[in-house]
Amino acid sequence: MADEPDYESLPPTTKIWVNLAAGAMAGVAEHCVMFPVDSVKTRMQSLCPCPETSCKTPVHGIASIIKREGWLRPLRGVNAIAAGSIPAHALYFTVYEKFKQFFTGNTVGHGNTLAYGASGIFATMIHDLVMNPAEVIKQRMQMMYSPYGSSIECARCIYKVEGIGAFYRSYTTQLLMNVPFQAVHFMSYEFWQHILNPEHKYDPSSHLIAGGLAGGLAAAITTPLDCVKTVLNTQQTPCAERNGNSILFKASGSYNGIKDAITSIYHARGLIGFAAGMQARIVYQVPATALSWSVYELFKFILQERPKSVAFV
Template identity: 50%
Template structure:
């Protein structure tokens, strides 16, 4: 999911099979509080972003337009080894603290907003609270909120992940960016992030649902199918949206050496200018820099997020059913 890049998919799917009425697992109990959704969302989001964090650092490095030969990498394993060997064992983890601080509240708000708006909009449409349109609207609103919280964290994280980063710590990066570029620097890539997450989530949901229909047609709690479906969905969505992720990285990092080579003064802004810059510096291949690392990062991350959420639904539903008996 990008479960973000992108935001956590938390769709409580409605069944269309004859047995759906007998399988209450697919819908969360109506009495679950927003705080419960937020706790589950925070846990899933933190796990998603941290388990494969070193690979995310490699992805950022490989997407970089940095011309320095020392910052050129041929593959994930080679890049990790080179970074650790030349820059230190903990370098691939630089920025993980700001990721944890951002992912927790961002995904918590995503969960709470999604579940609330899904029911509210669904009741407005057909009075039943069950509507694919409502799910789509709720997901879009939740993504807007999620990215508004997560975008500043992404800016700081990627600047600390870059080769030869001048920032000593998370706080030093925040203070420096605010003083030299203004608060708006933390949201330069917000529009690009949204444009990336919309197709990412669409591709991701469709792929996950299709794979679940093949592996788990009865939609029972089946951890293996959730992990496999999540991994496949994450890989397909990540590969397809890599060009937008490359542009987002450039907007977040504002690589001075690359921009100077094109006589760009000041700071790069806007999707059109960013697309043009990436193409001029790297051609069509430039839009797919780091695609392998992005896919490898997203597969386990998305699988973890889906399995955490599916277990959360299963646990709550069983607890609710036992309580009623």
């Protein structure tokens, strides 16, 4: 069998459709596989009181939801995030690859760290523009007393009651969170690739490990901003309070912007409130990011055109 060409020695000008297709597959893998853990994280970060806030681990949180609300409850909203992640991640990885090529001139090395971070920032801006409405729908579906029967019904109700602006109320926060998240994420991923895979061949284990380490670090650093985003996304979602033997339902609150959300979190929970859901966020992000990079690199490798002179027996 002829020697297989190095992964990074394949044509540097990868066709856009390859990046789009590989990115779409990576997006579905990242957001859907670990979705139940994300549901627990959303409830822990929301200012609505629910039993999951007192759970010791994300696994306990999932068990709590299933016990009270049924086996499928941790998956509510997964169709919305799946639909949003396909175009969002297709553009996300494509923009990243193209800007990385532009900034680095297709060279690799530690000297390109800032280029990787800058490429990630541009990719994030496009990704969040597409993904933010899906995030709003997903998080409202994940709440304990969510009144919506489906993601489509949720989208329709949000638009009717709060207008189109509700789908982008947390967009600024999303960018404030994801810009540092993705900058750290991409720089960390490329750093670990240089350490674990210096020849830059297609190496599933290095993509898996580098992706997991990068995702976990970025998740831990940006958890406070993720808490603010969740509060903005879940406002107007019904919450429950006990009044004697009865349960009263009311809206979770209305927040004018980032400053108002930060103040509300601090008054309700103190500084510790900005770390709510950190464990669940890391537990979600490490395998999700590892899987995302693994799937992306796999499909990129499979779909990439190889030199015609290379023969496989």
